Amino acid sequence: MKRYEFNEVTTMQYIFLISGTQIGIGILSLPAQLADIANTDGWIAILIGWIISITASTIIIKTMEKHPQDTVFDLSHRYFGRIFGTLIHLAFVAYALLASITVVFTAIHITQVWILPNTPNYLIMILFMLPGFLITRNGVRVLGRYAEAVFYLTIWMPILIAIPLQKGTILYMLPILKEGWTPIFQAVKTTILSFLGFELTFVFYPFLKEKKHAIKAMVIANSISAFTFLLITVTCFIFFSPDETPSLIWPTLSLLKTIEFSFIERFEVIFLSFYLFVMSTTGIPYIFTTVFGMSQLIGKKDHTIVLLIAVCIFILTSFLYNPSFSHIQTMGSWWERYGLWGAYIFPVILFIYVSVAQWFRGGKKK
Amino acid sequence: MRRHIYFVLCFLLTVGCGMQTRLDELTLVLTVGLDEGKNGNLLVYSVSPVFNKEAKNIYEVIRTSGLTLRDNRFKANAFASGKMVGGKTQSVIISKNLAKKYDMFSYLDVFYRDPKNSTTANFIVFDGPLKDVMYIRLDDKPRLSVAIRDVLLTAHKSKQTTKINLLEFRRLSLDRAQTPFAPILRVHKGDLIAGGIALFNKQRKYVGSLSQKESPYFAILNKNIKPATSLTLAIKGLTKQKEYVSISIEKGDFSYKPSFQNGMFHFDVHIHLGAILTETTTHIDMKKEKKKLEQLLAKEIQKQLEAIVKKMQTYEVDPIGFGLYARAYEYKPFQKQKSWPKAFAKAEINIRPTVEIISYGVLQ
Incomplete structure (x- = not known):
């Protein structure tokens, strides 16, 4: 029985959905965080993070393969009984909610600092939420199409970031392994969190049309993200001096500020306006997961009403509450702490639990 | 439903129209000048173009005195004819x-x-009190801000000075292995002149300068010889009398080799310059004496380069970035230095330039 037949996504769309979720707000500050911990060796940590995230994604796929029509919500009810199942269900919804709140408010904050300093945040929120609502209410297939469209729309952006590379000093990167491996391993914790987003496989896997390509798709998606992270981080390291990068909050944007054409100034404004698309492909899947999980919890098939309520709450919140930068940072650190559990530790436990449970139930193997 | 959404969207798009800004209502600050005021205050000059047809001057200079730059901006708004940007x-x-x-x-x-704010603005040091340049009368030049920029860029192209923007200044200042520098501007008999290089130490304070004559050699050390660097050198030895030879350096290969011995950094600098002979004051038989001339030129260039390196060492500044090489290839001893400029001041630097004359024009 195929429960999500009308909402299936192709492998391509699936890849872009996952990598779109991974590349979001983190990349704007990643180079500074890495430089702070591991100096210019931080890029090695990205490679290690890449391997770890591929491993974690594979474990998630292996778990989901056992019940190809189940999302993590169905799975938790199937294996953990009513009370525990609901708890896990709620925890995952709460995680997605935290992620979406962080993404949306960070996006608004960045927009306010860099582009629209005089525009009140609720107006920006309304402007974000309207298209967000129109896309999210349609389900996974439209999400996949949207992610693919955004990928093609924004493919020029990494190339543009490489322009400042010509003015860079490659000597900044030497010597490799300045202080040995210890700081690099410390930085791995930061990089694996920038790969967050693949854990939504828990929700999107049943919608994938060709399940045999699932692992391949995850590897490609993680690689696209890793390549983007690497490109931007290395560019920042080469362009800014190693001692300067940690002093910037959003080095990626400061980098773009230096691109000047004779006919246009403040290029980062244009870049950031397009980047809103990229941020939307991070926020929308999380919002979708939140409302999808909520509506399943209350037993509704159509998630439009829940979504409408969620959007209204978001807009209302923005009227009452304008988070300061330190609040946003706190939110981000919560998400990261929670994400470490949700995306790396929980899948491993779940995989072991599901395998053992299946084995006990008499080995109904696929 | 759909029509309503479109309606709301259209409404939202017009929100920005309420806060329009017209260009001629703004005071666009093209040049900012900072000088020392009385009682430790900061004297700020803001030069901005005036677009109004009725105004007699094509630019206005606003002088304010205050605690910081922002404080001055705040005060300047009281003078300006439009909002300061x-x-x-x-x-x-x-x-x-x-x-x-x-x-x-x-x-x-x-x-x-x-x-x-723009971080790509040029950073310039002015030799003298700023009022000399701010109230200068340049009848044969465009608006002051444009004139300053033009003079600087032309001088930079011919290597009479250098060019640095605020962002690069910050990069050099924050890097442990380098120190910042800046071009020097001055007013001489009512003319704007850009020439020479101001050197800053690690505390970002001005400590000394290179003269206009030394600037091309600084450019060579900095690997900045494009499009061409012209030098006129006095050499002795080919003929009996003193002779001047002008060359235009077109290309260069550079190699900076650091090493660390006996608690001291050593640098072996090899510079291979490809030059075009543009002028000689005496006749030189190029067929016979090309090799000898090349050696003499190299020797003269070496003398000059060593002189400016010596100068930088006495000031304890490293604007060339020798420290970059030390950090990249001798990381451990570099890390041990408390202050790189101090270690650089003690370093031994061997500069070995070689010159190759690519062509000598259309005369024999």
Whole structure:
């Protein structure tokens, strides 16, 4: 029985959905965080993070393969009984909610600092939420199409970031392994969190049309993200001096500020306006997961009403509450702490639990 | 439903129209000048173009005195004919006196912190009190801000001085392995002149300068010889009398080899320059004496390069970035140094330039 037949996504769309979720707000500050911990060796940590995230994604796929029509919500009810199942269900919804709140408010904050300093945040929120609502209410297939469209729309952006590379000093990167491996391993914790987003496989896997390509798709998606992270981080390291990068909050944007054409100034404004698309492909899947999980919890098939309520709450919140930068940072650190559990530790436990449970139930193997 | 959404969307798009800004209502600050005022105050000059047809002057200079740059902006708004906008700043000029006494970062912070400000503005040191340049009368030149920029860019192209923007200044200042530098501007008999290079130490204070004559050699050490660097050298030895030879350096290969021995850094600098002979004051038989001439030129260039390196070592500054090589290839001893400029001052630097004459024009 195929429960999500009308909402299936192709492998391509699936890849872009996952990598779109991974590349979001983190990349704007990643180079500074890495430089702070591991100096210019931080890029090695990205490679290690890449391997770890591929491993974690594979474990998630292996778990989901056992019940190809189940999302993590169905799975938790199937294996953990009513009370525990609901708890896990709620925890995952709460995680997605935290992620979406962080993404949306960070996006608004960045927009306010860099582009629209005089525009009140609720107006920006309304402007974000309207298209967000129109896309999210349609389900996974439209999400996949949207992610693919955004990928093609924004493919020029990494190339543009490489322009400042010509003015860079490659000597900044030497010597490799300045202080040995210890700081690099410390930085791995930061990089694996920038790969967050693949854990939504828990929700999107049943919608994938060709399940045999699932692992391949995850590897490609993680690689696209890793390549983007690497490109931007290395560019920042080469362009800014190693001692300067940690002093910037959003080095990626400061980098773009230096691109000047004779006919246009403040290029980062244009870049950031397009980047809103990229941020939307991070926020929308999380919002979708939140409302999808909520509506399943209350037993509704159509998630439009829940979504409408969620959007209204978001807009209302923005009227009452304008988070300061330190609040946003706190939110981000919560998400990261929670994400470490949700995306790396929980899948491993779940995989072991599901395998053992299946084995006990008499080995109904696929 | 759909029609309603479109309606709301259209309404939202018009929200921005209420806060329109017209260009001629703004005061676009193209040049900012910082000078030392009385009682430790900061004297700020803002030069902005005037677009009004009825105005007699095509630019206005606003002078304010206050605690910081932002404080001055706040005060300047009382004078300005329109709202002051800092995003279009092309040059930031600091008087030498101010640069000698204070850490530059305490004044430049606002440029880096506020994303609305431009970080690609040129950073310039002015030799003398700033009022000399701000109230200068240039009848044969365009608006002051444009004139300053043009003079600087032309001088930079011919290697009479250098060019650095605020962002690069910050990069060099924050890097442990380098120190910043800046071009020097001065007024001589009513003319704007850009020439020479101001050197800053690790505390971002002005410590000394290279003269206009030394500037091309600084450019060579900095690997900045494009499009061409012209030198006129006095050499002795080919003929009996003193002769002048002008060359235009077209290309260069550079190799900086650091090493660390006996608690001291050593640098072996090999520079291979490809030059075109553009002028000689005496007849030189190029067929016979090309090799000898090349050697003599190299020797003269070596003398000059060593002189400016010596100068930088006495000032304890490293604007060339020898430290970059030390960090990249001798990381451990580099890390042990408390202050790179101090270690650089003690370093031994061997410069071995070689010159190759690619062509000598259309005469034999």
